[in-house]
Amino acid sequence: MPSLDLTFSALSDPTRRAILARLALGEATVLELAAPFSLSQPAISKHLKVLEGAGLVSRRIDGTRRPCRLEPGALDRVDQWLAELRRVLETNYNRLDGLLAELYAQEGDAQ
Amino acid sequence: MPSLDLTFSALSDPTRRAILARLALGEATVLELAAPFSLSQPAISKHLKVLEGAGLVSRRIDGTRRPCRLEPGALDRVDQWLAELRRVLETNYNRLDGLLAELYAQEGDAQ
DNA sequence: ACTTTAAATATCCAACTAGCTATATAGCCA
């Protein structure tokens, strides 16, 4: 199970996000993925290795080709982390709301 | 508006994610944020600068202190990117389902 | 005014990254 570090880091590069966007449309080979970019084939292979290491992409073997596919599980874990952060944030906002309501009630008493 | 590059990159470091988790609980100063880590104050300041550059954190001035707060807007844009990727992915899955259904129907005819 | 405290900045370093070109591997086809 790759770390969130690796996943976020993989997502931080625009070329890699473009590759993922392309793979969301369906499987593609390394050369197909390289075509839209003005980058060398080795550069794309390296990006794919990063994406694979992050659990975002998997490859199968088909003759000399290595078709890649998107692996949504890694995205799930990103979503979960973000959701948890928001949950804490909102819990805290609610607590603050409660606090403000209390303070307001006390002021109301005082008047 | 900071780029997704900067935001994902900021999120790729565990120290920075821990800082965000702490800030989800409420404002904190640099020293407060530094306390749980065995890192120097300048290291934390640098992390905060990265988080600020990514739009994830903002700071206000209070005497000699710079209390930091979480800025959820940048998270929204991450969510949106992930959601769009999933949307495309699911659209494509559905299209594939449709295709398979068609193929199946034809085979059904043939038999 | 002097001291203490909070934070930022400067400088250095080792490790990593993203790109390149050149080369190697390995499957397909004639």
Next chain:
DNA sequence: TGGCTATATAGCTAGTTGGATATTTAAAGT
């Protein structure tokens, strides 16, 4: 077998990153 094609690997470079320590800035307290 020999040649073509798809991909991977090696080795290089320039730029970036995350850490450290030392220093500077600036506000607060006394």
